[in-house]
Amino acid sequence: MPIYLDNNATTPLEPEVRDVMLHYFDVEYGNAGSRTHEFGSRANKAVQLAREQIAALAGADPTEVIFTSGATEANNLAILGLADHGRRTGRQHLVTSAIEHKAVLEPMKALAGQGFELTIVGVGQSGRVSADDILAAVRDDTLLVSVMHANNETGVVQPIGEIANGLEGRQTYFHMDAVQGFGKELEGPRHGRIDMLSVSAHKLFGPKGIGALIARRRGYERPPLTPLLHGGGQERGLRPGTLPVPLIAGFGAAAAIAIRDHDSRRLACIAERKRVLEVLGTLEPNLIGDQAHTLGHVLALGFDGVDSEALMLSLKDHVAISNGSACTSASREASHVLTAMGLDRDLIDSVVRFSWSHLQVSTPWAELAKEIRGLSILV
Template sequence: MSAIYLDCNATTPLEPRVRDVLMHFLTEEFGNEGSRTHAYGARAKQAVQNARDQVAMVVGAQRDEVIFTSGATESNNLALLGLSAAAREQGRCHVITTAIEHKAVLEPCAALEHSGFSVTYLPVTEGGWVDAKAVCAALRPDTGLVSVMAANNETGVRQPLAEIAEALGDHPAYFHTDAAQVFGKEIDMLRNKRIDLLSISGHKIYGPKGIGALIARRRGYERPPLRPLMFGGSQERGLRPGTLPVALIAALGAAAEISQREAEKRRAQCAAVRTQLMAALEPLGPRLTGDQSQVMEHTVNLAFPGLDSEALMVAVKDLVAISNGSACTSASYTPSHVLKAMGLSDDEANACVRISWCHLTESVEWGALADRLRQFL
């Protein structure tokens, strides 16, 4: 019997209904969306447009505000680096972000710094969230972009996007959020019209890997002044050249529509799992990471006194598959920059593990997991 998968913040299982859509467009409706001379191309084009509507509907956007990408990492790069040319022209070369962002935001910010931009990395509270007042205090006349994730992938702590949006008010700076962890899960959170740019990934909402989107909302009649990072075609309004992966796009659309429709049901299922997990582990005295009032229902980041994360994962590897950090930086054994930013010491950060689940997670024998851990404590 294989270990039960509990690493859904890294990637989710493929929803069976989404898999059916994916296979249909891989094997039956395999036309090129750019082919305009036959019905195969026309049906592919219609599938892509339908997916735009499905993705846009989740966040209250319009279909022409959806730019398909390979995932949130590419979307983040397109948002941050794609605005840089216009920012220079407008004299707005200051960026505000946080110390707990995913590397897909922090590394583009570093690239901007190397090209002459000024970047402010805001600290976070011990609870793992950035104070909206700190964002407001960091604003300058030359601030061109504010980028704050919607929820952290390691801790599950939601960020106060609504308060930040209100603090930004009518400041001309664009507001971007890496919404990979909350898209299709926290519906109202992403419908705030002051959020100009949103990055999403299909494989975080029970869709396939290799597909995502950047939602770029218009302000009135003006689109964010994005410039392409790659060249070679006019696809996606000239911002992302290359043949559109129709099957992946259709699957993302299906995943988005289902996620919106079933968000509350899935949230309740995840909350029930959390209750069972905490009831089993509480007698062991775990140290929970982050402000638990702001943590998403499907995530727990914790540590046990005297047991480092590597030893913990080895101890339970035949029971559950869990992680001790972001999958995107798993090759690095340095303490998590997220946990360090929250004030944890190296030893405390190295002791933390993340457990994340979803509505498709198999039933877990939490008592057996607790018994196994008790042997090492």
């Protein structure tokens, strides 16, 4: 099998997380909504523990954690769920950035098609949106600002703290798609002025199929969300359906481990990044995005004259890498993130993304460099 270097797309399960999940699949498999017997009681306790573990990672209260099927659903609930409140209050202006995941951009555009006004703030070649530009776009009738924590294609961390500080005293809600940085960069998601965070377990060495929207109170008031689904009272009426206890327990365990092992994971990823840059740097790659504000486990780069598709094909027996978001990998269209950064098409077509983890086996970077150098000569 090739070495897995696509952790921004999804991560493997931590062995401890797998053990927790198997317990709730095989032993304590009750429905958390069953209140008449011990199986249900234990399932409910597992769910509550997971809320506490996830809330601790986010710097939130456990009652503010709303479980969803993943971050895409959480993003939709945060954005579309505010629409009725926006119409009632006459605040129908939205602000986001051009490099957001499609799970944010498309719900925003859906509301724009329903009469809302949408401002999409551009970025430069740094791949880092300007906090001043975001704040300058905010008006008295702005309902929502949504800016991601870290970009999934470049790994560039956005100026969340500056934006949050600038929104102090305003009615505008602030949402953050925290998927890529959650548990990897601790402080950003914990800023108290962030009203809503979307998170997902499978980017945190937990299971696929479970995520959460963390909806913080302002004083005693929750964000005035309207549910997108109907059919039960689970998750405070905002997300009906039987809770997947094994997945939730796994998510909670992954969050707790992320806190416990944060320093060792970070150092391991930074050390790997240093090795990558030392070896691949001899090929004079074009590094994508502001390298001073990039997650330690991500490197997006391009090699002059080497098409990313050809490179991935050449390296497929050695490593698993990507050239963009997994959610749009079936498309050969130019990345909307790299296009928004103002990169020329030849450079965009050359960009690949390496994203490793603390679980990484030793990667033969020198051998990969030889493969890339040979491909460059052929091209």
